[in-house]
Amino acid sequence: MELHQLTIHELQEKIKEGKTSAEQIAESVFQRIDAVEKRVHSYIRLMKDEAMAVADKADKDIKKGDIKALTGIPIALKDIVCTKGISTTCGSHILHNFVPPYDATVVEKLRDAGAVFVGKANMDEFAMGSSTETSYFGPTRNPWDLERIPGGSSGGSATAVAADECIASIGSDTGGSIRQPAALCGIVGLKPTYGRVSRFGLVAFASSLDQIGPFTKDVEDCAIMMNVLAGYDPRESTSVRAEIPDYRQFVGHDIKGWKVGIPKEYFVEGIDPEVNSAIQKTITVLEKSGAKIVEISLPHTQYCLAVYYIIAPAEASSNLARYDGVKYGFRSPDSGDLLDMYKKTRMQGFGAEVKRRIMIGTYALSAGYYDAYYKKASQVRSLIKRDFEEAWKKCDVILTPTTPTPAFKIGEKTDNPLQMYLSDVFTISSNLAGIPGISVPCGFTSDGLPIGVQFLAGHFEEGKLIQIASAYEKNAKIEKRRPKL
Ligand code: GLN
Numbered sequence: 001m002e003l004h005q006l007t008i009h010e011l012q013e014k015i016k017e018g019k020t021s022a023e024q025i026a027e028s029v030f031q032r033i034d035a036v037e038k039r040v041h042s043y044i045r046l047m048k049d050e051a052m053a054v055a056d057k058a059d060k061d062i063k064k065g066d067i068k069a070l071t072g073i074p075i076a077l078k079d080i081v082c083t084k085g086i087s088t089t090c091g092s093h094i095l096h097n098f099v100p101p102y103d104a105t106v107v108e109k110l111r112d113a114g115a116v117f118v119g120k121a122n123m124d125e126f127a128m129g130s131s132t133e134t135s136y137f138g139p140t141r142n143p144w145d146l147e148r149i150p151g152g153s154s155g156g157s158a159t160a161v162a163a164d165e166c167i168a169s170i171g172s173d174t175g176g177s178i179r180q181p182a183a184l185c186g187i188v189g190l191k192p193t194y195g196r197v198s199r200f201g202l203v204a205f206a207s208s209l210d211q212i213g214p215f216t217k218d219v220e221d222c223a224i225m226m227n228v229l230a231g232y233d234p235r236e237s238t239s240v241r242a243e244i245p246d247y248r249q250f251v252g253h254d255i256k257g258w259k260v261g262i263p264k265e266y267f268v269e270g271i272d273p274e275v276n277s278a279i280q281k282t283i284t285v286l287e288k289s290g291a292k293i294v295e296i297s298l299p300h301t302q303y304c305l306a307v308y309y310i311i312a313p314a315e316a317s318s319n320l321a322r323y324d325g326v327k328y329g330f331r332s333p334d335s336g337d338l339l340d341m342y343k344k345t346r347m348q349g350f351g352a353e354v355k356r357r358i359m360i361g362t363y364a365l366s367a368g369y370y371d372a373y374y375k376k377a378s379q380v381r382s383l384i385k386r387d388f389e390e391a392w393k394k395c396d397v398i399l400t401p402t403t404p405t406p407a408f409k410i411g412e413k414t415d416n417p418l419q420m421y422l423s424d425v426f427t428i429s430s431n432l433a434g435i436p437g438i439s440v441p442c443g444f445t446s447d448g449l450p451i452g453v454q455f456l457a458g459h460f461e462e463g464k465l466i467q468i469a470s471a472y473e474k475n476a477k478i479e480k481r482r483p484k485l
Contacts, residue, residue: 003028004164005482008073008221011167015062015072022058022072025167026051026116029074033118033165036485040141040150042160044079044089046119054116061114069228071114076160076169079120080127081107081212082201090203091123091135091153094349098329104201105233106170106212113228118166122156125351126320127177127205129153130423133414134353141410142184143483144449148407151181151423154215158185161215163485168225169215174205175308176402176427178213179439183402183452186441186481188216188469190226191427193459194434195240198233206315207238209308209431219440219470223247226462242460250467256290258468261395265301266426272405278443278451279401285476286399286468296394298387301429303380305421308428310364310377316354317361323349356417385433392458397468400426402439402452430456438465441478448481 003011003025014020030048037043051074058072082088082100084107089095103111110117124134132140132155140155142148143163150159154171158181161169171178173191182189190213197212204210214225227248232241262283267276283293325331325345332344350358364373391398404425413420430437435456442453453472457464 004032004167006167007217008070008167008224011073016067022055022062022116023052025072026055026074029118029166036163037165039146039485040143040159040163041138042121042140042156042163042165043076043119044091044122044137044156045087047086047117051116051118058114058116068114069224070110073115073168074118074166075110075115076118076121076157076166077107078123078154078157078169078171080123080172080203081170082203083107083117083120086120088120088203089136090127091125091137092350092354093136093330094323094345095329096136100201102201105198105235106229107201109228110170118160121154121160121169124153124155125354126203126316127153127172127174128316128353128357130176130180130420131413132156133410134351136351139410142407143485144186145407145447147409148449149184149410151184151407153177155181157215158182158187158189161185161187161217162483164482167217168221170212171215172202172210172212173431174209174312175431176424178215179402179427179437179452179454180423182215182439184407184450186450188219188222188438188440190214190222190438190462190465191430191436192226192230192462193436195238196436196460196462197229198231198236198239200233200236204319206312207319208315209312211431219466219473220248220251222438222469223251223466226466245463247463247466250463251470252474253467253471254290255286255468255471258291258397259294259395260286260291260468261294261296261391261398263296263298263301263391263398263400265298266400270404271401274445275401275403275405275451279453282442282453282472282476283399285472289471289475294395296391296398298391298429300380300383300387304384304429304432305425307377307380307384307432309360309421310373311381311432313357313361314364314374315361317358317365320354320358353417381432384429388433388435388458396457397464398456400454400456402426402454406445406449406451426454435459436462436465438469440469440472442476443478444481
């Protein structure tokens with residue numbers, strides 16, 4: 001195996017044994033990028049010079065015996081997290097030239113842990129999308145089939161890991177944008193509990209739903225990343241002061257006697273038969289591992305998409321009001337007075353999907369409609385949250401497919417936003433309820449496309465997710481395949 005194909009923990013072993021260096025690892029990753037990036041387009045911007053300098057410093061630290069959680073590990077960042085002095089575009093024309101004056105908290109934490117940043121990964125514009133096709137910089141392609149989408153909105157971050165163009169990466173998840181692309185690219189993706197990871201320096205989409213999390217090649221790496229990312233941040237008012245376990249301690253344990261809830265509302269018509277059969281096999285593996293399967297009900301599931309598509313656009317319309325041609329990034333060059341400048345900047349700076357969301361959100365929040373839409377949606381959101389609270393009385397974790405179908409073709413759903421929105425039908429509920437969710441590979445379709453299973457747990461129970469995902473990963477023995485690029 002080549003260095004870029006290894007996991008964080010495998011590379012750490014090699015580093016500790018003196019069998020490789022941070023510089024060799026970084027070189028291997030950039031060679032891989034040279035070989036495949038033209039075909040997949042995971043990155044908006046590469047950071048090779050910075051990366052090689054950090055790798056050099058890492059090797060000096062390693063010589064001194066100073067090895068931290070991610071020393072010398074190449075990591076990609078979704079281009080939605082602010083990086084001081086390095087452009088942060090959010091996949092949008094309106095921010096194509098925006099250079100943040102500060103780092104996001106997660107960027108600071110990763111840097112302090114010794115990570116080597118490879119580049120800024122491609123994404124749907126302002127994280128609005130499920131396919132990475134709304135990026136101003138053009139789509140990312142699924143490494144398992146270049147005609148297909150990698151999922152979104154963190155499609156660049158997922159592809160970079162799946163195509164071995166980095167060892168792990170950072171994404172953000174507002175309605176499924178970590179778990180859905182993880183499933184479609186055959187890797188592990190975790191959305192933490194709302195408040196577990198600081199959003200300071202994350203460009204806001206829908207602030208009550210957004211959460212940052214990792215993409216990794218296996219579950220142990222996910223635990224390693226969470227150890228670095230999780231934690232209270234005094235600069236972020238929704239981050240929570242709660243105890244943080246060592247997530248690695250949950251790796252490699254059994255799940256005997258655990259109750260795994262299967263919500264009947266999630267197994268309805270419209271699930272691809274091959275996805276369904278992979279999920280049924282997953283359930284069998286868990287039973288053989290000593291878990292007890294219980295049927296549960298999440299009765300308000302049918303309202304999740306509708307609630308999300310009021311709340312997310314409403315919050316987005318408010319958050320995106322700040323892009324006015326004055327404070328950040330792009331300003332229309334051919335405008336007259338101030339009002340004209342605002343209008344032209346926003347007309348030329350935003351893409352179609354972002355404009356669609358701003359219009360829906362502005363409408364839902366407008367006087368006379370607020371009670372009927374945003375307020376109503378918030379009330380139903382409480383019911384959705386309550387469904388989960390009831391469910392935890394019957395089970396420890398919940399299992400669902402991550403996505404209803406495997407990766408679809410590029411262009412297949414771009415003209416039909418409602419079809420596109422359905423990609424997240426299984427992932428959105430956990431953002432509305434604020435609970436954590438993980439997607440783990442659980443097989444392949446007959447065409448060789450990856451399939452993912454999702455586990456959900458109660459607030460701050462990421463440890464449980466890591467434990468069951470790790471037990472499943474070990475016992476399922478899913479064939480190790482790599483995309484042929
Ligand atoms: N696909 C969903 C949307 O477009 C979720 C995106 C996300 O999680 N950022 O809103």
